[in-house]
Amino acid sequence: xxxxxxxxxxxxxxxxxxxxxxxxxxxxxxxxxxxxxxxxxxxxxxxxxxxxxxxxxxxxxxxxxxxxxxxxxxxxxxxxxxxxxxxxxxxxxxxxxxxxxxxxxxxxxxxxxxxxxxxxxxxxxxxxxxxxxxxxxxxxxxxxxxxxxxxxxxxxxxxxxxxxxxxxxxxxxxxxxxxxxxxxxxxxxxxxxxxxxxxxxxxxxxxxxxxxxxxxxxxxxxxxxxxxxxxxxxxxxxxxxxxxxxxxxxxxxxxxxxxxxxxxxxxxxxxxxxxxxxxxxxxxxxxxxxxx
Amino acid sequence: xxxxxxxxxxxxxxxxxxxxxxxxxxxxxxxxxxxxxxxxxxxxxxxxxxxxxxxxxxxxxxxxxxxxxxxxxxxxxxxxxxxxxxxxxxxxxxxxxxxxxxxxxxxxxxxxxxxxxxxxxxxxxxxxxxxxxxxxxxxxxxxxxxxxxxxxxxxxxxxxxxxxxxxxxxxxxxxxxxxxxxxxxxxxxxxxxxxxxxxxxxxxxxxxxxxxxxxxxxxxxxxxxxxxxxxxxxxxxxxxxxxxxxxxxxxxxxxxxxxxxxxxxxxxxxxxxxxxxxxxxxxxxxxxxxxx
Numbered sequence: 001x002x003x004x005x006x007x008x009x010x011x012x013x014x015x016x017x018x019x020x021x022x023x024x025x026x027x028x029x030x031x032x033x034x035x036x037x038x039x040x041x042x043x044x045x046x047x048x049x050x051x052x053x054x055x056x057x058x059x060x061x062x063x064x065x066x067x068x069x070x071x072x073x074x075x076x077x078x079x080x081x082x083x084x085x086x087x088x089x090x091x092x093x094x095x096x097x098x099x100x101x102x103x104x105x106x107x108x109x110x111x112x113x114x115x116x117x118x119x120x121x122x123x124x125x126x127x128x129x130x131x132x133x134x135x136x137x138x139x140x141x142x143x144x145x146x147x148x149x150x151x152x153x154x155x156x157x158x159x160x161x162x163x164x165x166x167x168x169x170x171x172x173x174x175x176x177x178x179x180x181x182x183x184x185x186x187x188x189x190x191x192x193x194x195x196x197x198x199x200x201x202x203x204x205x206x207x208x209x210x211x212x213x214x215x216x217x218x219x220x221x222x223x224x225x226x227x228x229x230x231x232x233x234x235x236x237x238x239x240x241x242x243x244x245x246x247x248x249x250x251x252x253x254x255x256x257x258x259x260x261x262x263x264x265x266x267x268x269x270x271x272x273x274x275x276x277x278x279x280x281x282x283x284x285x286x287x288x289x290x291x292x
Numbered sequence: 293x294x295x296x297x298x299x300x301x302x303x304x305x306x307x308x309x310x311x312x313x314x315x316x317x318x319x320x321x322x323x324x325x326x327x328x329x330x331x332x333x334x335x336x337x338x339x340x341x342x343x344x345x346x347x348x349x350x351x352x353x354x355x356x357x358x359x360x361x362x363x364x365x366x367x368x369x370x371x372x373x374x375x376x377x378x379x380x381x382x383x384x385x386x387x388x389x390x391x392x393x394x395x396x397x398x399x400x401x402x403x404x405x406x407x408x409x410x411x412x413x414x415x416x417x418x419x420x421x422x423x424x425x426x427x428x429x430x431x432x433x434x435x436x437x438x439x440x441x442x443x444x445x446x447x448x449x450x451x452x453x454x455x456x457x458x459x460x461x462x463x464x465x466x467x468x469x470x471x472x473x474x475x476x477x478x479x480x481x482x483x484x485x486x487x488x489x490x491x492x493x494x495x496x497x498x499x500x501x502x503x504x505x506x507x508x509x510x511x512x513x514x515x516x517x518x519x520x521x522x523x524x525x526x527x528x529x530x531x532x533x534x535x536x537x538x539x540x541x542x543x544x545x546x547x548x549x550x551x552x553x554x555x556x557x558x559x560x561x562x563x564x565x566x567x568x569x570x571x572x573x574x575x576x577x578x579x580x581x582x583x584x
Binding site: 113117118119120121124151152153155156157162163165166169189190191192193215216217218219221222223233234235236238239 | 405409410411412416443448449454458461482483484485507509510513525527528
């Protein structure tokens with residue numbers, strides 16, 4: 001089997017597959033790259049996970065995920081910052097174990113409003129503070145922190161960073177090699193400012209990673225699980241992908257899907273469908289395809 | 293019973309109450325104002341509805357709703373434009389029948405992507421075209437069109453106008469007496485630009501109506517029904533209400549709730565709870581209260 005050379009399987013798409021299975025299936029599916037999640041990596045241990053990743057010859061595209069640091073100062077915040085520091089180190093280790101072209105990117109999901117809080121402005125300020133605190137660690141480790149804006153429907157309980165423009169504002173004080181953004185079609189497709197903000201992200205070299213999946217209604221009862229294969233919904237992958245490519249972005253592109261039906265499907269089928277949907281909906285709009 | 297003098301009951305909060313019942317309950321609850329919906333008005337006929345409204349002595353705050361004009365040119369689009377023209381006339385008739393202080397405001401919900409379309413940019417252009425087409429009718433009737441940005445989670449299937457900034461961009465070419473915006477806390481609370489955009493709306497005299505209800509997670513299976521009484525969720529009514537008031541907005545403020553449990557509750561209880569929640573969560577931040 002084959003897959004587009006820039007396609008990377010985000011491990012969350014194969015949520016229930018242990019690391020070994022995910023690696024084996026992705027290699028068998030002809031992929032060249034994978035994005036890993038902390039839990040399955042730490043389930044086998046970092047050193048062992050890095051060794052197994054290295055054995056596959058796959059590139060490592062991103063590590064998901066850090067963040068969740070909107071709480072006020074105190075023990076919980078200190079624990080979160082420390083956990084993010086470990087995530088940064090893990091990212092560096094895994095990227096070093098991956099094939100050439102691996103990218104040491106640690107994706108940050110900000111976290112929602114603390115329980116009982118109405119102070120969205122304050123929560124956002126604490127995100128900025130946390131990033132500032134983590135920057136020296138990321139820089140020392142050679143890791144890029146990718147601030148991921150999440151769809152505004154998650155603003156209360158998952159991520160107070162809601163637009164690409166806001167993520168770029170947060171990133172701006174820092175070296176773009178150290179703080180960038182995650183551009184995920186599902187989260188930003190609706191934004192009237194999406195194309196100028198992608199251009200802005202490109203101009204400041206902030207697009208750490210480009211992730212694709214689709215939006216389709218009606219939303220499922222758990223809106224966290226409303227992501228679909230590219231092409232199965234309403235997102236215009238042509239305009240978004242071209243906009244990202246036009247910035248000079250030339251890294252791997254991940255497909256990250258949270259969807260109970262897809263999680264419950266046979267894993268080889270998911271690997272194949274992911275490659276097919278990427279090939280049909282996204283690949284035609286990549287620079288190499290467009291100029292070929 | 294009493295209610296804040298600027299509180300207006302949006303009829304959708306009493307979805308299953310016929311017009312007569314809604315009017316009677318709102319008067320009994322001590323309200324001075326009501327926002328009406330087309331379906332229950334047309335159920336009894338416009339002239340009769342206007343007569344009954346006039347008999348109550350209530351102010352009329354808004355008429356919900358027009359819009360749904362994202363489709364390409366053709367019979368369906370013509371039917372939508374014609375229907376909006378009727379809505380404008382109905383708005384004028386009802387506002388004339390309401391007590392002094394009534395406001396002839398017709399709320400516009402843009403509509404989602406046409407079936408099978410991925411062209412969000414094109415759908416948004418067709419919204420602009422439709423508004424331009426309706427402006428002469430609204431101006432002639434003395435009606436203000438209120439473009440309502442809806443939460444981005446509705447961008448695909450209900451409203452391609454997703455932010456206050458976008459709504460203001462759409463309104464900008466026109467006289468603010470003819471085209472304004474609806475500022476609804478539920479739809480815009482998450483927006484990092486919300487406070488500057490409220491200020492911008494005020495500076496251009498575009499805030500046609502301010503509507504309040506709350507956001508709470510987890511969202512229900514039908515995300516359309518996820519609106520709550522002010523104070524029951526995470527929205528910061530203090531900062532948003534003060535920002536609106538600081539623009540000089542001095543009209544009625546509607547509580548509009550789509551929520552199956554609230555719809556199923558006894559209507560007098562809903563009328564009372566709405567007034568109580570408004571009194572507790574919103575009223576303390578109104579100018580008269582702040583400066584009193």
